[in-house]
Amino acid sequence: MNVIETHGLTKRYRRKLAVDNLDMTVAAGDIYGFVGKNGSGKSTTMKMVAGLARPTAGEVVLFGDPERGGATPQGFSRIGALIESPGVLASLTARDNLVAKALALGMTHAGDVADDLLGLVGLDPLDHRRVKAYSLGMKQRLGLALALVGGPDLLLLDEPFNGLDPEATRAMRLALVRLNREHGVTIMISSHVLDQLDRVATRFGVIADGRLTAEFTDEELHERCGSSVRLRLAEPERGLALLEQALPQATFRAEPDGALVVTGAALDEVSAACFSAGIEVRELVQQERDIEEYFVELMGGADGEKDGDAR
Amino acid sequence: MIALLRSDAYRVLRSRWIWVAAAIVTFLMLAPALMMRWTSMGPIYYDDLTSSALAINGIQMLAAVMAAIVCCDRTDIGFTRSILSSLGERARKVWFAEKCVFSLALTAVLLAFTFAVGLLGLLVSGVPVANPEPAWQVAAWLGCAWLCAAPYVVLTVLVAHLTRGEGVTIGFAVLASSGLLEGGLLIGVDFLYALLGGEFLTVTAAVGPWMPAEIASAVSAGVRTMLSVENAVGMAPALRALVVCLPLTAVAVAADALLVSRRDVA
Numbered sequence: 001m002n003v004i005e006t007h008g009l010t011k012r013y014r015r016k017l018a019v020d021n022l023d024m025t026v027a028a029g030d031i032y033g034f035v036g037k038n039g040s041g042k043s044t045t046m047k048m049v050a051g052l053a054r055p056t057a058g059e060v061v062l063f064g065d066p067e068r069g070g071a072t073p074q075g076f077s078r079i080g081a082l083i084e085s086p087g088v089l090a091s092l093t094a095r096d097n098l099v100a101k102a103l104a105l106g107m108t109h110a111g112d113v114a115d116d117l118l119g120l121v122g123l124d125p126l127d128h129r130r131v132k133a134y135s136l137g138m139k140q141r142l143g144l145a146l147a148l149v150g151g152p153d154l155l156l157l158d159e160p161f162n163g164l165d166p167e168a169t170r171a172m173r174l175a176l177v178r179l180n181r182e183h184g185v186t187i188m189i190s191s192h193v194l195d196q197l198d199r200v201a202t203r204f205g206v207i208a209d210g211r212l213t214a215e216f217t218d219e220e221l222h223e224r225c226g227s228s229v230r231l232r233l234a235e236p237e238r239g240l241a242l243l244e245q246a247l248p249q250a251t252f253r254a255e256p257d258g259a260l261v262v263t264g265a266a267l268d269e270v271s272a273a274c275f276s277a278g279i280e281v282r283e284l285v286q287q288e289r290d291i292e293e294y295f296v297e298l299m300g301g302a303d304g305e306k307d308g309d310a311r
Numbered sequence: 312m313i314a315l316l317r318s319d320a321y322r323v324l325r326s327r328w329i330w331v332a333a334a335i336v337t338f339l340m341l342a343p344a345l346m347m348r349w350t351s352m353g354p355i356y357y358d359d360l361t362s363s364a365l366a367i368n369g370i371q372m373l374a375a376v377m378a379a380i381v382c383c384d385r386t387d388i389g390f391t392r393s394i395l396s397s398l399g400e401r402a403r404k405v406w407f408a409e410k411c412v413f414s415l416a417l418t419a420v421l422l423a424f425t426f427a428v429g430l431l432g433l434l435v436s437g438v439p440v441a442n443p444e445p446a447w448q449v450a451a452w453l454g455c456a457w458l459c460a461a462p463y464v465v466l467t468v469l470v471a472h473l474t475r476g477e478g479v480t481i482g483f484a485v486l487a488s489s490g491l492l493e494g495g496l497l498i499g500v501d502f503l504y505a506l507l508g509g510e511f512l513t514v515t516a517a518v519g520p521w522m523p524a525e526i527a528s529a530v531s532a533g534v535r536t537m538l539s540v541e542n543a544v545g546m547a548p549a550l551r552a553l554v555v556c557l558p559l560t561a562v563a564v565a566a567d568a569l570l571v572s573r574r575d576v577a
Binding site: 047050051052053054077079080081082083084085086087088089091092093096097099100101103104105106143146147149150152156 | 313314315317318319321322325326327328389390391392393394395396397398399400403573575576
């Protein structure tokens with residue numbers, strides 16, 4: 001089942017088109033990494049998914065229920081969100097923040113719920129300091145705990161790693177993975193911290209200028225970002241057909257500039273296959289592409305769309 | 312609604328500002344009484360409870376400012392997002408209405424607290440009340456005072472949800488509840504009317520008694536004035552409060568729940 005489906009989702013703020021005809025799918029159990037530059041439309045998309053902003057056009061279907069957005073009969077949505085800021089009441093303690101939200105959702109034993117969640121995110125339930133005395137990392141963790149009140153089935157996290165030190169980042173990452181694996185929570189995370197995102201996400205969506213330029217799985221990402229062979233052929237179409245026969249285990253991707261990128265085969269294998277098939281080769285080079293470089297390339301704009309199998 | 316009210320009550324009771332406000336009200340009500348007690352200065356007796364012994368002037372301003380603080384905590388927009396993202400479409404409308412209801416309930420608590428501390432002050436001062444009104448009249452007086460504060464409180468909540476700015480909302484709360492906005496508006500209309508050849512202050516004279524600030528002023532003058540029909544329009548301020556303040560409050564709550572709730576949260 002798809003937990004999130006957007007169809008032609010569009011948001012316009014006066015003259016600025018923040019999100020443009022976005023079709024996105026997040027399946028149940030995914031940890032969906034949502035990547036894009038500042039101002040690319042990530043937060044606006046997440047706000048529309050969370051119901052905090054109304055789409056100018058298009059629709060968001062949650063939990064396969066276009067009518068009620070998957071809301072419970074009691075009127076609660078199945079979403080927990082941490083969007084833009086940690087969303088805390090700075091003049092209260094962390095526990096009071098959680099109790100206030102638990103009470104708002106009509107939960108009994110709000111105090112117990114608060115204590116459990118504070119433990120889950122690594123904060124001390126007996127800490128009587130007001131939240132304004134907390135570091136940004138602690139506020140982020142409290143924000144996550146607040147998003148978890150009510151046991152949501154979908155968690156929307158906007159830049160959850162912001163301001164976290166390495167230890168806190170690791171703790172946050174592990175907490176997210178645990179929530180996903182042990183509690184089956186589908187998670188959508190937007191983040192600039194690509195190496196952290198790469199460690200948790202199972203699927204990725206890349207947004208540039210409000211448009212989804214690419215969507216791929218973790219495996220596909222690593223296929224594309226590992227070592228590959230780039231070659232330019234005199235007769236690309238014929239050459240591609242012959243190489244596909246000669247190297248059935250390899251994956252081929254046509255680049256916008258006409259070059260062919262082969263993954264899953266070593267340089268000497270490609271070279272030998274070209275020689276045996278009598279293919280005229282004009283360029284043959286081993287290349288390495290790291291994940292950050294790949295994302296930056298995709299975030300660069302509409303170029304990603306030209307990438308043959310990007311979507 | 313009940314869950315949201317409980318949550319807001321918890322949030323407010325755990326905040327410092329509410330206790331600071333309570334301390335200020337207590338000080339303002341008890342300090343003069345203590346001075347009277349210790350210095351033996353002040354009146355020999357009060358005529359009655361509502362017009363001289365207990366003062367509730369300015370209660371609507373305090374109530375409106377409290378509503379502004381409740382709805383505009385400088386850092387709570389993220390908390391609001393967190394709550395609203397956990398509510399379904401219909402429950403979000405309820406959330407907006409609940410903010411109005413909670414602010415009105417807080418106003419009632421403020422009035423009751425002020426009244427109780429006022430009575431305590433009266434006991435402390437030792438000044439007798441010559442003709443205390445019957446309980447029903449005092450209750451009606453408090454009810455009318457609440458009704459007069461209600462439009463300001465709800466309009467402040469509306470402004471808070473529209474602007475999401477604490478400064479603007481508190482500014483509106485003070486200007487509106489002090490009657491300055493209404494006065495300014497009437498003077499402006501009068502000025503235009505005079506430019507068109509009419510007599511200056513005609514509009515103020517005709518409409519002024521129907522404005523909430525004027526009604527609130529008459530109500531705070533005590534039960535006798537509140538129930539008297541001997542005034543410019545020949546209708547008791549208590550009745551005018553029902554005719555003017557009740558519909559105004561209902562319209563503002565409806566606008567907040569049905570229209571403002573449709574806006575993007577952030």
